[in-house]
Amino acid sequence: MKKSNLILLIALGIIIIISITGIFVLKSNLFATITFGEGNIVQSERDIPSFEKIKINGRYNVYFTQDSPRELIIFTEENLHEFIRTDVRNNELYISSSQPIRSNSEIRIELSNDFLTHVEVSASGKFFTTRAIALPLLHLTANAGSTMDVEGIFESLFALQNAGATLKLRGETDKLNLESNAGGSLDASQMRATSATARANAGASIIVNAAELDAEANAGGSVRYLGDPVFKSMRTSAGGSINKQSR
Structure with a gap:
């Protein structure tokens, strides 16, 4: 074998060894930074100042009740509580973790407040209302594999x-504005609206139930409607579809 070929083989071998070692070190470091639950489920109640908005980032299941007094109770494994952050800044409650954690069961957060204007959920978090809420206005945002199930009576x-x-909606509202993007599902079939706007994009789907409807579907998006609404506008492009939903 030529000396040059031997040198190349040796160099290639060194690169492979370094790469494999790097992968193992990286995996070890990743797991070293994750705190795993130890199985002993306990609850803790936290005092929090007033808020009107909620932002959830992570695998937390938040159950919201419209009620007074304001309460926040966490149910999870004892060794994980210290890493769960519940901070209020600028009238917004942030629920997140100070470092990566993994629970063997649901990380359940029971939350009570008498008023709410915004909820945003990301990173596989979940938000549920325990019963119907009543608010003049509510903004909901569900991102990145998260789940929301909201029941209530609203003006907008x-x-x-x-x-x-x-995202699933139930109840009644005067005005309803829906937008679904990037392959998600927005089910408002049980949210009766006087007037609604629905826009589905990039393979996403919407089901809407409104007396008056402005609908738009683009890039494989789908809007399906219940009943026989009066259409203010109906627009499709790039494989989008707008059709009546069969019951």
């Missing part, structure tokens, strides 16, 4: 769904 309701999230 805005719902935005992105990146494979799932």
Whole structure:
């Protein structure tokens, strides 16, 4: 074998060894930074100042009740509580973790407040209302594989769904504004609206139930409607579709 070929083989071998070692070190460091739950489920109640907005980032299941007094109770494994952050800044409650954690069961957060204007959920978080809420205005945003299930009576309701999230709405509203993007599902079939706007993009789907409807579907998006609404506008492009929903 030529000396030059031997040198190349040796160099290639060194590169492979370094790469494999780097992968193992990286994986070890990743797992070293994750705190795993140890199985002993306990609850803790936290005092929080007033808020009107909620932002959830991470695998937290938040159950919201419209009620007084204001309460926040966490149910999870004992060794994980210290890493769960519940901070209020600029009238917004942030629920997140100070470092990566993994629970063997649901990380459940029971939350009570008498008023709410915005909820945003990301990173596989979940938000549920425990019973119907009543608000003049509510903005909902579901991102990145998250789930929201909201029941209530509203004057105006805005719902935005992105990146494979799932959003379900139930109840009644005068005005309803829906937007679904990037393969997600937005089910408002049980949210009766006087007037609604629905826009589905990039393979996303919307089901809407309104007396008056402005609908738009683009890039493989789908808007399906219940009943026989009066259409203010109907627009499709690039494989989008707008059709009546069969019951």
